[in-house]
Amino acid sequence: xxxxVFDSGVGGLSVVKSLLxxxxxxxxxxxxxxxxxxxxxxxKNTIVGFSLEALEFFKNFDIDILIIACNSVSAYAIEELKAxxxxxxxxxxxxxxxxxxxxxxxxxxxxxxxxTKATIASKKYEIGLREGGYKNLTSLETGLFVPMIExxxxxxxxxxxxxSYYFKELKNIEVIILACTHFPLIKNxxxxxxxxxxxxxxxxxxxxxxxxxxxxxKSKKETTLKLFASDxxxxxxxxxxxxxxxFYPKKRK
Amino acid sequence: xxxxVFDSGVGGLSVVKSLLxxxxxxxxxxxxxxxxxxxxxxxKNTIVGFSLEALEFFKNFDIDILIIACNSVSAYAIEELKAxxxxxxxxxxxxxxxxxxxxxxxxxxxxxxxxTKATIASKKYEIGLREGGYKNLTSLETGLFVPMIExxxxxxxxxxxxxSYYFKELKNIEVIILACTHFPLIKNxxxxxxxxxxxxxxxxxxxxxxxxxxxxxKSKKETTLKLFASDxxxxxxxxxxxxxxxFYPKKRK
Numbered sequence: 410x411x412x413x414v415f416d417s418g419v420g421g422l423s424v425v426k427s428l429l430x431x432x433x434x435x436x437x438x439x440x441x442x443x444x445x446x447x448x449x450x451x452x453k454n455t456i457v458g459f460s461l462e463a464l465e466f467f468k469n470f471d472i473d474i475l476i477i478a479c480n481s482v483s484a485y486a487i488e489e490l491k492a493x494x495x496x497x498x499x500x501x502x503x504x505x506x507x508x509x510x511x512x513x514x515x516x517x518x519x520x521x522x523x524x525t526k527a528t529i530a531s532k533k534y535e536i537g538l539r540e541g542g543y544k545n546l547t548s549l550e551t552g553l554f555v556p557m558i559e560x561x562x563x564x565x566x567x568x569x570x571x572x573s574y575y576f577k578e579l580k581n582i583e584v585i586i587l588a589c590t591h592f593p594l595i596k597n598x599x600x601x602x603x604x605x606x607x608x609x610x611x612x613x614x615x616x617x618x619x620x621x622x623x624x625x626x627k628s629k630k631e632t633t634l635k636l637f638a639s640d641x642x643x644x645x646x647x648x649x650x651x652x653x654x655x656f657y658p659k660k661r662k
Numbered sequence: 663x664x665x666x667v668f669d670s671g672v673g674g675l676s677v678v679k680s681l682l683x684x685x686x687x688x689x690x691x692x693x694x695x696x697x698x699x700x701x702x703x704x705x706k707n708t709i710v711g712f713s714l715e716a717l718e719f720f721k722n723f724d725i726d727i728l729i730i731a732c733n734s735v736s737a738y739a740i741e742e743l744k745a746x747x748x749x750x751x752x753x754x755x756x757x758x759x760x761x762x763x764x765x766x767x768x769x770x771x772x773x774x775x776x777x778t779k780a781t782i783a784s785k786k787y788e789i790g791l792r793e794g795g796y797k798n799l800t801s802l803e804t805g806l807f808v809p810m811i812e813x814x815x816x817x818x819x820x821x822x823x824x825x826s827y828y829f830k831e832l833k834n835i836e837v838i839i840l841a842c843t844h845f846p847l848i849k850n851x852x853x854x855x856x857x858x859x860x861x862x863x864x865x866x867x868x869x870x871x872x873x874x875x876x877x878x879x880k881s882k883k884e885t886t887l888k889l890f891a892s893d894x895x896x897x898x899x900x901x902x903x904x905x906x907x908x909f910y911p912k913k914r915k
Contacts, residue, residue: 556809566823
């Protein structure tokens with residue numbers, strides 16, 4: 410099976426890592442709209458417009474499924490993408506909600522959802538979880554983590570200052586939804602701040618979701634990965650080499 | 663005289679504030695490409711392309727001069743804009759260099775230039791200052807300040823952690839060029855970190871430059887300001903009301 414993976418920038422590589430790790434697909438075509446990144450602080454109309462343009466890009470490739478590896482796009486443009494696409498389109502939010510339901514049976518747990526302005530404003534996670542009976546939900550926009558991670562800044566003092574700034578009012582968080590595909594890169598630090606809480610990761614969630622919902626035979630060969638970007642494709646390649654580590658495929662084109 | 667002011671987002675409002683303060687123009691049309699902000703970490707080709715599109719936008723208005731209130735655009739696209747425009751185009755870098763030369767006679771002073779990746783990589787300030795005989799120059803990309811200011815985060819702990827991260831190797835800085843139009847919003851904090859050093863501010867520099875180089879009669883009336891944005895014009899209006907303070911004109915359309 411061949412997949413397209415769309416993200417606003419490089420963040421979706423954390424989803425690609427999970428897909429590669431589990432050899433879900435034979436081929437992956439990744440497109441990051443790095444010329445217009447970030448999407449997360451922008452309007453719904455803008456995000457929908459950019460996402461539909463990305464759909465045009467993927468028409469150049471013979472893919473069987475389109476993965477939206479960006480929470481902001483999944484929050485604001487998934488319906489429009491599904492309506493326009495001739496192949497299945499899977500965002501990260503529905504899988505994230507399902508992953509939480511599978512992992513957390515106790516509906517009283519204190520759950521924190523962190524993401525961009527767009528993702529949080531859409532309330533998509535909150536609505537899905539409330540429908541599932543979860544009551545103690547806090548949603549928080551933590552936009553500054555995106556450029557920090559994008560710039561490769563993992564300075565302990567800056568991180569801790571950001572944690573205090575964003576999280577100081579929060580108490581007894583037991584589960585955290587990393588509702589932005591950049592955030593898995595600081596997952597351990599965030600979970601440590603909350604005394605080792607459980608976390609939901611978009612990449613892992615989508616792997617489970619795909620295996621449950623599609624007839625996928627795991628590939629025996631290493632996945633082929635093609636990377637495209639609307640700005641600075643070299644930087645995307647470098648970030649992929651760094652983030653994907655051992656899973657960065659030798660065979661890419 | 664009527665001016666267009668172009669910026670990648672809201673940062674150029676710090677330049678507009680100086681223009682309003684000195685009543686340089688009768689009318690200002692501001693356009694921020696907020697749908698694709700930030701430019702500063704993007705490639706030259708991308709920045710040139712976006713800037714030429716902005717030039718098309720300004721063709722809808724009867725303006726006498728175009729001010730580029732963005733250091734990244736001034737660094738990478740000023741020649742292309744000048745070649746295509748039928749009116750004078752003035753960027754912020756040449757005025758910034760001139761302002762420093764006027765203020766700092768001692769060529770031995772330790773000068774720090776901070777800006778985005780694009781501005782710093784272009785070396786435009788460095789080249790101009792070396793030609794002027796200034797020897798002790800340090801250029802530093804401090805990209806994280808942009809989203810921080812854009813998000814309105816002025817948390818003391820985060821700021822100090824960022825200062826330590828970016829500036830810890832620097833000693834005895836005597837002059838600092840704020841080579842990004844966002845940075846005047848944290849000017850006092852930065853200058854305090856460097857024991858009250860002198861600073862060069864794009865907005866003030868461009869006012870001096872315009873008065874020296876163009877036949878400008880200061881307007882007796884309050885300037886009219888029209889604000890346009892490619893994404894979320896309401897947010898631009900709100901930021902303008904906040905940043906421009908007493909200089910936010912009552913008469914805007």
